[in-house]
Amino acid sequence: MSAPTATPVSFGRRAGRALGDDRMRAAIARGTGLMVQRRHEAIAELRNADELRDAASVIRAAALQRLPELLERWSDNLGALGGHVHWASDADEANAIVAGIVARRGAKVIAKGKSMVSEEIHLNDVLERAGADVVETDLGEFIQQLAGEPPSHIVAPAMHKDRFEVADLLSADRGAPVSPEITAEAAYARRRLRQAFLDAGVGITGVNFAVAATGSICLVENEGNGRMCSSLPPTHIALMGLERIVADFDELDVMLNLLARSATGQALTTYTNIITGPRRPGEVDGPEELHVVVLDGGRSAVVGTRFSPALHCIRCGACLNVCPVYRQVGGHTYDSVYSGPIGAVLTPLLKPTDPAARELAEASSLCGACTEICPVRIPLHDLLLQLRHRDARADASRLRRAGFWLWSQAWSRRWSFGAMVLGARVVLPLLRRLRWLPDIGWLGAWRQGRELP
Amino acid sequence: MVVRFFASCLVELLQPNVGAAAQRVLRAGGHDPQPVRGATCCGQPAYNAGYAGEARRVARRTLRALGDADTACVVASGSCATMMSHHWPELFEGTADADAARRAAARTVELTAFLTGTAAAGSAGDRPPASGTGDGGSAQEPDGGGPVVVHDSCHALRELGAGATVRRALADAGRTPTEAQGTERCCGFGGSFSVKMPAVSVAMADEKLDNLAATGCMQITSCDLSCLLHLQGRARRRGLALRFDHVASLLDPGT
Numbered sequence: 153m154s155a156p157t158a159t160p161v162s163f164g165r166r167a168g169r170a171l172g173d174d175r176m177r178a179a180i181a182r183g184t185g186l187m188v189q190r191r192h193e194a195i196a197e198l199r200n201a202d203e204l205r206d207a208a209s210v211i212r213a214a215a216l217q218r219l220p221e222l223l224e225r226w227s228d229n230l231g232a233l234g235g236h237v238h239w240a241s242d243a244d245e246a247n248a249i250v251a252g253i254v255a256r257r258g259a260k261v262i263a264k265g266k267s268m269v270s271e272e273i274h275l276n277d278v279l280e281r282a283g284a285d286v287v288e289t290d291l292g293e294f295i296q297q298l299a300g301e302p303p304s305h306i307v308a309p310a311m312h313k314d315r316f317e318v319a320d321l322l323s324a325d326r327g328a329p330v331s332p333e334i335t336a337e338a339a340y341a342r343r344r345l346r347q348a349f350l351d352a353g354v355g356i357t358g359v360n361f362a363v364a365a366t367g368s369i370c371l372v373e374n375e376g377n378g379r380m381c382s383s384l385p386p387t388h389i390a391l392m393g394l395e396r397i398v399a400d401f402d403e404l405d406v407m408l409n410l411l412a413r414s415a416t417g418q419a420l421t422t423y424t425n426i427i428t429g430p431r432r433p434g435e436v437d438g439p440e441e442l443h444v445v446v447l448d449g450g451r452s453a454v455v456g457t458r459f460s461p462a463l464h465c466i467r468c469g470a471c472l473n474v475c476p477v478y479r480q481v482g483g484h485t486y487d488s489v490y491s492g493p494i495g496a497v498l499t500p501l502l503k504p505t506d507p508a509a510r511e512l513a514e515a516s517s518l519c520g521a522c523t524e525i526c527p528v529r530i531p532l533h534d535l536l537l538q539l540r541h542r543d544a545r546a547d548a549s550r551l552r553r554a555g556f557w558l559w560s561q562a563w564s565r566r567w568s569f570g571a572m573v574l575g576a577r578v579v580l581p582l583l584r585r586l587r588w589l590p591d592i593g594w595l596g597a598w599r600q601g602r603e604l605p
Numbered sequence: 606m607v608v609r610f611f612a613s614c615l616v617e618l619l620q621p622n623v624g625a626a627a628q629r630v631l632r633a634g635g636h637d638p639q640p641v642r643g644a645t646c647c648g649q650p651a652y653n654a655g656y657a658g659e660a661r662r663v664a665r666r667t668l669r670a671l672g673d674a675d676t677a678c679v680v681a682s683g684s685c686a687t688m689m690s691h692h693w694p695e696l697f698e699g700t701a702d703a704d705a706a707r708r709a710a711a712r713t714v715e716l717t718a719f720l721t722g723t724a725a726a727g728s729a730g731d732r733p734p735a736s737g738t739g740d741g742g743s744a745q746e747p748d749g750g751g752p753v754v755v756h757d758s759c760h761a762l763r764e765l766g767a768g769a770t771v772r773r774a775l776a777d778a779g780r781t782p783t784e785a786q787g788t789e790r791c792c793g794f795g796g797s798f799s800v801k802m803p804a805v806s807v808a809m810a811d812e813k814l815d816n817l818a819a820t821g822c823m824q825i826t827s828c829d830l831s832c833l834l835h836l837q838g839r840a841r842r843r844g845l846a847l848r849f850d851h852v853a854s855l856l857d858p859g860t
Contacts, residue, residue, distance in 0.1 A: 188634050359776045393847045480808040515802060517795025517809070518653060519759035537653065544655025560659035563614070564666045569645040577619045597800035601807035602838030605619050 164483065170481040176312045180482045184310040184456035184473040190417025191470055193524070197419070198409075200534045208410050209347065209529040211403045212416060212464035214542045215395070216455050222364040222397045223446070225512045230368025231428025235442040249300045249354070250275060250389055251282055251445055257387050259284065259353025263345075265371070265378040266290040266309070267358030269391040269447050271302060272502075275356070287348040289377040291341050298325050304483030307415045307469035312482045345377065355381035358468070359392035359444065367399040368428040369444060372399055372411065372421040380425050388430070389438040394451045395463040407466060410527040414468035448504035462497045462535055471522035471532055476514055486512060493522035500539055513539035517532045581602065608719070609671060610638035611683040614646035615830050620851065623731040623830060627716055627853035628683040634720060638679065643670035645706075652696065654797040655857040661696055668693070668702055671709055678712045679719045681853055683761030683828045686715040691764055708756075715761060717770040717828050717852060721777065753855065754834065755782045755821040756813070758829035759791050771828050771852050778856050782826075786816040810839040817847065826849045826855050 170176065196200045215222060227237040242245035246269075254262065262284050270276065274288045276297075288297040294307035296302065298321040303309030310318065319332035322340050330340045349355075357378050361370045370392055371378050382388045398404050412418040431438030445456045454463055470491030474480045483491035486510065488499040496512035503509040511534050522532040545553070583589060584604050589601050598604070608631065612624030631638040636852075644849040648664030653656075671678060690713040697706035712721070755771050762768040768789075775782050793799065793809025800806075814836060817825055825847055827833050833849040840847045 164802050164804060169711055171804055171808050186614050203775075234625070352666065410671065444619075476793065476812075477802075477805055479790075480805055514798070515805075516758070517791045517798045517806070518789035518795060519795065520763040521759075538657075539652070540655030542655075543656055553656075554654045556645075556654065560651060560662040563645045563663045565827065566643045566645065566666070566670075567611045573618055580619070594800040597803040598838070600803040601842055602810075603841040605834040605838060 155240065162222060162352065163511050166485045166487060167481045167515075170485045171272070173319075173482075175314065176482055177480065179217075179312050181479060181553040183305075184309060184479050186524075187308070187416065187469070187473040190277055191414055191473070192417075192419050194417040194459055195420065198290070198413070199397045203411060205527055207406050207528055208466075208527060209464065212400065212466075212528050213461070215397055215403075216460055216463055219397070219452075220456060220596045222399060223362075224365040224368055224395070226362050226397060229364070230369075230429065230442075230444065231367075233367050234432070235429050235444060238443060238445045240315065240445055241448045243447075243449060246273045246391070246445050247275055247278040247447050248411060248447075249443075251278055251390075253387065253389055253441075254279060254284060254391060255282065256261060257441075258355055259385075259387065261348060261351040262286045262356060263348045263352035263381045263385060264293075264353070265357035265373065265379075265381040266293055267356065268303075268306060268360060269449075270356065272449060273391075274445065275391070287345065287352075289345050289375075290373070290379060291338065291375060291377075294341055294345065295321055301484070303491065304491065305472055306467050306492075306494075314485070335488075336518060349377075349384050350382045352385040353358050353383070354387045354389060355383075355439070356386035357381050357387045358390065359396055360389045360411065361404055362397045362444070363399075363401060363426075364397055365375035365493050366428055368426050370404060370408070371425040371427065372408065372423065373425070374416070374418075375421040376423055379425050382425060382427055383437050383439065386439055387441045387443070388427075389443045389445065390427075390446050394446055394448050395455075396466075409466055412526070414466075414527040415511060420528075438556045450504070454501050458538060459497075459535060460500055461493070461530045464530050465498070466496050467494075467530060470527065474525045475516075475522045475529045476519060476521065477517065486515070488512065493536070496529070497532055497535045497539065500543070501534075510539070511545045513543065516578050523599060607634070607637045607639060607676050608672070609641050609676055609678040609744065611641045611644055611647075611678060611680045611685070612670070613668070613830065615681065615683045615834070616681055616851075619834065620764070620830060623676075623851040623853050624681060626851070626857035627679075629858055630720065630853055630856045631679065633858040641670050641672075641678070647685040647688040647693075647694065649685060649692075650796055652688065652692060653795075657696060661700070663689075664693060664696060667700060668705055668709055669698070673705055673708060676712070678709065678713055678721065679714055679716055681716045681763060681828075681851070682830060683715050683758045684831060686713055686718075687760040687764040689713040715765055715770070718765060720768045720856070721853045723820050737787050751824065752820075753780055753782050753824045753826050754785050754817055754820045755787075755788070756792060756825050756827040756832055757788050758827050758832045761828050762789060773828070773853065774856060775826070780855065783820045783822050787812070788816075789820040790835055792832045794832050795829070799835055806835070807839060810836055811843075813830060814843070814845060814847070818845060824850060826852045827838055828852050845849040 238249045288294045295310040303312045316332045318562050322330040359369045360372050404458045414422045431441035476491050478492040486495050489493050490498045499509040516536050518533045616623045628638045644667040646663050648660035652660035690710045693710045697703045761803040792813040793806040837849040
């Protein structure tokens with residue numbers, strides 16, 4: 153009918169490379185399989201999981217509906233506590249704000265906790281160009297930093313690496329062998345990162361939720377590094393997506409009850425940090441300055457559209473773990489900060505003019521496993537379908553569009569469809585018998601690994 | 606009871622015997638299946654690729670052929686049944702066919718869902734109830750079938766909530782299906798996905814085939830011919846001696 157694809161940057165080509173990496177695929181299959189199993193067990197513990205997920209979905213939708221009001225209340229409350237809120241409309245603004253604070257504080261070493269927003273704006277590049285020593289302190293992110301790669305998974309950044317690859321990276325960093333035992337690897341990272349916490353002039357973290365009623369930010373993690381980054385250095389900068397707000401602690405309770413269960417299969421993460429302002433007079437712990445940088449980055453343009461539910465995401469990564477495409481090709485194939493089904497939805501929404509981002513909507517069989525597992529009930533596969541409807545006309549090659557038009561003409565008339573039925577009965581047995589076939593277009597794509605029906 | 610019967614374009618094009626078998630199954634259950642004359646396709650290939658206009662043009666043909674009578678429309682495909690029952694109302698919204706599409710959506714039912722839902726009492730007879738995961742079932746079936754393993758198609762499983770009906774229909778016919786690992790995971794067909802992302806699609810098929818073959822069953826069934834043709838094409842390329850039969854063929858009482 154038409155050529156398989158004509159987009160300039162091809163997901164298919166990247167996938168082809170990933171599919172040749174057996175070691176990575178084994179690590180992903182192991183990692184995602186384990187996380188899905190743990191998630192099922194943790195959700196099964198809840199007597200009211202369905203009601204909780206319904207409630208979470210309603211809470212997220214309501215938060216977007218009253219986004220300006222909630223953000224203002226949160227910002228006012230945090231300001232009254234002595235915190236500073238900065239609004240950034242895009243990556244450049246956000247980077248400039250952070251770089252400005254770092255320069256003013258004269259920080260040479262920056263201890264950084266996990267933050268997907270920082271990946272989104274490529275903050276490390278900016279800070280390193282300005283001469284700062286940025287140390288990723290989440291173990292997975294630290295491994296990725298040593299490897300010179302972005303994270304491949306929202307929750308488990310180095311999921312695609314096995315412990316032997318990790319040992320090689322840590323050994324290179326140490327300049328001496330680190331045993332490929334997970335305890336030995338963790339022990340080395342702990343020693344190595346401790347110095348970064350002590351030296352850091354600025355700590356940078358993400359934000360899981362901001363609580364409007366109290367001006368708090370909530371940060372969940374399992375390694376304690378987030379708590380170190382947010383309490384030890386004299387300045388704490390937290391990066392937050394515009395949409396990550398809840399009204400009060402009742403709502404936060406619902407979200408936290410689902411987040412860790414969906415992400416790692418825990419009832420709660422080991423550390424749940426609720427940060428309500430910087431250090432107050434008389435307190436011994438906490439930073440002197442607390443800054444929260446709130447990034448729009450294309451989000452506000454999505455609020456109120458039919459794609460709005462994509463912003464309900466709480467970044468648990470469950471849809472990645474359960475996605476059969478992600479399972480085969482891993483996160484880097486998406487060539488985007490956010491991978492898997494939510495990445496395939498979010499990326500083309502946040503980058504509406506990028507054809508490579510729009511191609512991600514094709515990277516799904518629309519099986520619906522993502523929609524089924526999403527704790528806040530984002531209709532992910534339906535949004536992927538809607539993105540295809542949004543972009544098909546603009547992006548497809550002339551040949552592809554003509555192909556579908558011709559198909560619709562032939563199949564909307566009984567006589568021409570009947571002719572095709574008869575044709576198939578003659579042509580297919582003939583094609584099957586031929587030793588050589590011209591493998592072009594869809595015929596060639598099908599025969600890439602499959603015999604004709 | 607008179608029912609309308611729609612085999613799906615794929616069945617008509619590639620395996621018309623499946624459509625004939627499905628009609629015999631319906632008749633054996635005491636129904637009077639009347640094929641939807643003039644129907645072609647539900648429009649799904651274009652719809653899932655993002656071409657709503659083209660999908661509507663094709664689906665309108667089938668919708669109008671279906672007529673507006675009050676009888677159930679039995680479809681021998683989980684994914685076509687999903688397209689008609691879940692997506693037609695949206696596809697035709699704001700057009701002259703909107704009301705007809707909504708009514709057609711409400712009447713549409715996948716074959717095994719129909720057999721086990723409305724016809725269970727008639728066709729189950731004195732057969733034993735399903736025993737969950739079996740050891741391969743008995744080997745006395747008239748169609749010569751031995752152990753069989755069910756491939757769950759995503760649409761039937763998730764959109765129709767009909768993962769159980771294929772198994773129940775088989776159990777009602779005296780065959781206890783074996784269960785495969787990762788049965789809820791997609792086989793990689795996905796319509797245009799299978800030719801837009803062929804390497805990924807085939808990798809997904811490989812994992813599915815490995816899990817199916819690991820059961821020891823040589824026969825695989827499903828309510829969706831599209832998944833089966835994709836898996837069969839891959840199995841043949843790999844030289845795997847597996848058989849793929851639409852569930853209607855397994856339930857077929859014969860002529």
